Each structure stands twice: as C-alpha cells, then as structure tokens.
Amino acid sequence: MPGGDGLLNHDLLPNEKGPQDACGVFGVWAPGEEVAKLSYFGLYALQHRGQESAGIATSDGSKILIYKDMGLVSQVFNEASLSTLLGHIAVGHTRYSTTGSSSWQNAQPTLGRTSSGTVALGHNGNLTNTAELLELVRERYPKVDGELARGNTTDTAVITALLTGDLDHTLEATALEVLPRLRGAYCLVFMDETTLYAARDPQGVRPLVLGRLERGWVVASETAALDIVGASFVREVEPGELITIDENGLRTQRFAKADPKGCVFEYVYLARPDTTIAGRGVHEARVEMGRKLAAEYPVEADLVIPTPESGTPAAIGYAQASGIPFGQGLVKNSYVGRTFIAPSQTIRQRGIRLKLNPLKNVIKGKRLIVVDDSIVRGNTQRALVSMLREAGAAEVHVRISSPPITWPCFYGIDFASRAELIATGLEVDEVRQSIGADSLGYLSEDGMIEATEQPRERLCTACFTGVYPIALPESQHLGKNLLERPAASNGCDPGPDSDLEAVLAPAARQEEALARLGQVPFGDPGRPE
Numbered sequence: 198m199p200g201g202d203g204l205l206n207h208d209l210l211p212n213e214k215g216p217q218d219a220c221g222v223f224g225v226w227a228p229g230e231e232v233a234k235l236s237y238f239g240l241y242a243l244q245h246r247g248q249e250s251a252g253i254a255t256s257d258g259s260k261i262l263i264y265k266d267m268g269l270v271s272q273v274f275n276e277a278s279l280s281t282l283l284g285h286i287a288v289g290h291t292r293y294s295t296t297g298s299s300s301w302q303n304a305q306p307t308l309g310r311t312s313s314g315t316v317a318l319g320h321n322g323n324l325t326n327t328a329e330l331l332e333l334v335r336e337r338y339p340k341v342d343g344e345l346a347r348g349n350t351t352d353t354a355v356i357t358a359l360l361t362g363d364l365d366h367t368l369e370a371t372a373l374e375v376l377p378r379l380r381g382a383y384c385l386v387f388m389d390e391t392t393l394y395a396a397r398d399p400q401g402v403r404p405l406v407l408g409r410l411e412r413g414w415v416v417a418s419e420t421a422a423l424d425i426v427g428a429s430f431v432r433e434v435e436p437g438e439l440i441t442i443d444e445n446g447l448r449t450q451r452f453a454k455a456d457p458k459g460c461v462f463e464y465v466y467l468a469r470p471d472t473t474i475a476g477r478g479v480h481e482a483r484v485e486m487g488r489k490l491a492a493e494y495p496v497e498a499d500l501v502i503p504t505p506e507s508g509t510p511a512a513i514g515y516a517q518a519s520g521i522p523f524g525q526g527l528v529k530n531s532y533v534g535r536t537f538i539a540p541s542q543t544i545r546q547r548g549i550r551l552k553l554n555p556l557k558n559v560i561k562g563k564r565l566i567v568v569d570d571s572i573v574r575g576n577t578q579r580a581l582v583s584m585l586r587e588a589g590a591a592e593v594h595v596r597i598s599s600p601p602i603t604w605p606c607f608y609g610i611d612f613a614s615r616a617e618l619i620a621t622g623l624e625v626d627e628v629r630q631s632i633g634a635d636s637l638g639y640l641s642e643d644g645m646i647e648a649t650e651q652p653r654e655r656l657c658t659a660c661f662t663g664v665y666p667i668a669l670p671e672s673q674h675l676g677k678n679l680l681e682r683p684a685a686s687n688g689c690d691p692g693p694d695s696d697l698e699a700v701l702a703p704a705a706r707q708e709e710a711l712a713r714l715g716q717v718p719f720g721d722p723g724r725p726e
C-alpha cells in the first residue's frame with residue numbers, strides 16, 4: 198500500500214500486522230485562531246494512536262473544507278495544504294486501519310450530508326453493533342449515498358450516515374437520537390458548519406478530554422495534545438455525555454447514564470506517558486506497575502533494562518523497587534516507524550535490529566532483567582532475547598508489566614487473533630521456553646489494577662480476563678467470528694509489538710509457526726534466529 202508520498206510501503210509483511218488500536222481525535226472551536234494548525238499539532242501529539250492516515254476538516258461558519266490522505270500527520274500536511282483549511286472550527290483524526298481497509302476512502306474525518314448542512318466526523322474506538330446499525334441506515338435511507346456509497350467500509354461511515362437525520366432536525370437533535378443506539382467504544386468529535394460536538398460512550402472506554410484556549414475550546418483523545426497546543430485541561434468528557442460548542446458557548450447534555458469501564462490497556466501501553474487519564478498520570482501508573490512487578494517476581498541480576506520506549510517507565514519502577522541498577526541496554530531507532538521503505542532481503546534478515554540494537558559493552562557478561570509492557574505473539578521477545586544473548590548477556594530474565602493477553606479486544610484495539618496470542622493455551626513456563634528466556638514473570642491483574650488507582654469495577658480488563666463489560670453480539674461469542682475483527686469495524690492505530698513485528702525476519706516467524714505446531718521443540722535459547 199503506497200504511503201502518503203506514493204513511495205513508502207506500509208510495512209514489510211502486510212499479512213503479519215501486529216495489533217491495532219484506537220485512533221486519535223482532536224477538535225477545536227476558536228474564532229481568531231489558526232484552527233487547522235492547532236489541529237495539526239494536536240494530531241502530531243496523537244500520532245502514536247494512528248499512523249496510517251490523517252485528516253483535518255475546517256469550517257468558517259458557512260462551508261466545510263477537508264483534507265486527508267494516507268500517511269503520518271507530517272507526511273499528509275504541509276504549509277500549503279494547511280493554509281487552505283480556513284475557518285474557526287476544526288476536527289482532526291489520525292488513524293491506523295486494519296487489513297483490507299487501509300484506503301483513502303476509509304480515512305477520516307468522514308463527510309456526510311445532514312438535513313441542514315454537512316457533518317464531518319472523527320471516531321476513536323470500535324462499535325460492536327455495526328451490522329445492526331447498518332440495517333437501520335438501510336431502513337431509514339434506502340438510497341445509499343455519502344461515505345458508504347463511496348466505498349467507506351468502517352463503522353464511522355455508518356455513524357455518519359445515521360447523522361443524516363430527519364428533515365426538521367438539527368444535527369444536535371439527531372445526535373441525541375442516534376448516540377443511545379450505538380454500542381461499543383466510541384469517542385466522537387464532529388462538526389457541522391457552525392458547531393463543534395464531542396461525545397463519549399457510556400462506558401468511557403477510550404479517553405476524551407476538554408481543554409480551554411484563551412479564545413476557544415479544544416477536545417482531544419489525550420491531555421498531552423492539550424499541552425502541545427497550549428490549552429489548559431478543564432475536565433474529561435463524561436461517559437454518556439454530548440458536548441456542544443458554538444457562538445453561544447458550551448452546552449452539555451447526557452444521552453445515557455454513565456457506567457465507566459475505562460480501558461486498562463491505555464495505562465499499560467496505549468496512551469502517551471505524559472497523559473493523565475481519570476486523574477492518574479500514565480507514566481506514574483507504569484512506574485508503579487514496575488515496582489509491583491519487582492515485588493511479585495524478584496530475581497538476582499546485575500542490570501534492569503527496558504524494551505524502549507514503552508517498557509521504560511516500568512523498568513524504572515522495577516529498578517527502584519529491587520535496588521538493581523537501571524540501564525539502557527538497547528538503542529532504538531526512533532525513525533523506523535510503521536511507514537518506511539521496504540529494506541532489501543539482506544537488511545530484512547537483520548530483523549529486529551532495524552528497530553533495536555544492543556549496547557554490547559553495557560550488557561556483555563551481565564545478568565539482565567528486560568522489562569516490557571506486554572507480550573502479544575511473542576515474536577518480538579523471542580528475537581530480543583536471542584539478540585541479547587548473542588551480544589553476550591549471561592542471563593536474560595523477562596518481566597512483563599501486565600498479565601498475559603489471552604482474549605481479543607472488540608473495543609478498538611485489534612490484537613492478534615486469539616489463536617495467535619501466545620499466552621492463549623500456553624502456561625507461563627511454556628511461553629518462557631518459547632521466547633528462550635531464563636525466567637519470565639507477568640504482573641498480576643491485581644497489581645496492574647492497583648497501579649492505575651482506579652476502582653476495579655470502573656475498568657475494562659477483558660483482554661486479560663475474557664470478561665467483556667459491553668455485551669457482544671451472539672455471533673461474536675461463537676465460531677470464527679470470535680477470532681476475527683467484525684467485518685465493518687473501524688480499525689485504528691498500532692498496539693504493542695506492531696512496529697517490531699513488521700521488521701522481524703520471516704525465518705523467525707516460520708520457526709514460531711513450526712514451534713506452535715509442535716514440529717520443533719520450544720525453548721532452545723541458543724538457537725539461531
């Protein structure tokens with residue numbers, strides 16, 4: 198799939214994508230400000246939530262303009278394109294799509310007609326009743342047009358179609374009628390020609406915050422985006438709340454009773470460390486996870502190193518609690534992202550080294566504790582352990598700052614299918630053997646939850662426990678659909694391992710596949726990768 202400049206490849210192995218996660222949304226209402234530029238920098242701060250396409254829509258009060266394309270925010274926009282996006286209202290979106298929906302048509306914001314004008318919409322999350330909603334669209338608007346007619350296959354296109362509304366309805370009235378019908382995880386930021394709207398599902402699965410500018414308002418997926426555009430944090434958009442901002446100011450309405458079930462994985466991996474969710478700093482939560490991990494799984498060692506960058510806060514916590522020195526044993530090339538030129542076969546065989554390179558002088562002869570946030574398929578950790586041994590590590594002890602992931606997510610994070618998750622069906626020691634570590638310890642569910650400082654009943658932990666807080670359609674409980682994303686789902690940005698999965702050598706994958714089939718023994722730490 199060509200990137201924004203037509204030259205770059207999406208990743209090395211399109212059929213071997215890692216987990217995908219929720220997108221990033223940003224909205225601004227600020228007369229007198231350059232709202233397109235504010236959105237650009239807001240999206241820049243949310244780039245980690247979606248790296249495949251980006252888009253911004255603006256309105257000057259009478260017409261909506263939109264620009265979107267495949268690629269990173271910095272690839273999609275330049276001074277020239279931003280300068281054409283005039284107005285005082287804007288909606289922005291960064292997205293990572295699933296296989297089959299990596300297309301311009303599915304990029305956001307989406308555009309749709311309403312009874313009184315136009316709607317532009319950005320969505321972070323994933324609906325669980327898309328099929329039912331699509332039926333409703335067909336019933337209400339038999340002549341399909343708009344995004345769906347243009348080939349958009351996401352749940353966001355279905356919401357956009359539903360926002361068409363009855364002839365005498367304002368967009369606000371239509372939204373209040375449509376929002377209670379949506380099931381699943383959704384943070385919506387949308388606008389018509391005169392008004393900015395923000396809505397969050399009753400469970401508040403994904404984060405969404407409200408900020409204040411001197412001359413206006415901002416809504417964003419994470420507080421870090423507020424910081425970057427100079428907005429002060431006001432509060433979270435409440436679960437089940439619709440916020441409306443126009444020249445009359447800000448209004449709030451409830452469309453459903455709040456039943457908070459925030460995604461615990463935002464604290465573990467997804468959100469930026471400099472973001473605060475439900476009053477808890479993500480960095481602090483991760484450091485605490487590391488401390489608890491040290492208490493739960495101590496081991497004698499010489500050095501604690503993180504898998505950069507996502508394992509760093511937990512590694513700091515582990516080192517603090519254990520008294521074992523913290524060090525950087527791996528150097529990350531920050532510029533190898535999800536979108537880069539496909540390397541030659543020779544370079545590809547270097548696999549993980551495209552992304553991480555060991556500091557041999559630091560790790561040689563040392564007993565290492567390697568801290569990472571999660572294990573999905575295990576390919577990354579296997580390659581990492583092998584690389585560290587090759588670089589001279591005496592022992593490699595892997596510590597994971599979350600419990601084993603054993604269930605898929607239907608609320609906006611596309612982990613590997615259940616069959617591909619290494620912890621499904623394998624005991625911890627079998628996972629240890631598979632990745633070739635001397636020891637392996639996962640943080641307990643209790644430890645993870647305590648570190649977030651959130652009451653257990655206000656969190657979703659389904660990917661660790663299989664207890665889904667929002668009911669799933671029956672068909673998703675059974676048969677092959679349980680292992681796959683819903684066909685018309687939204688699909689968003691990359692989760693843990695995804696960037697490394699993309700650069701792992703095919704040989705390592707083949708070995709993994711054979712091992713899982715029982716054709717070669719697990720756990721020969723000295724085997725070549």
Ligand code: SF4
Pocket residue numbers: 402459460461462463605606607608609610657658659660661
């Ligand atoms: S299943 Fe996991 S990733 Fe998905 S919302 Fe729940 S905690 Fe988050």
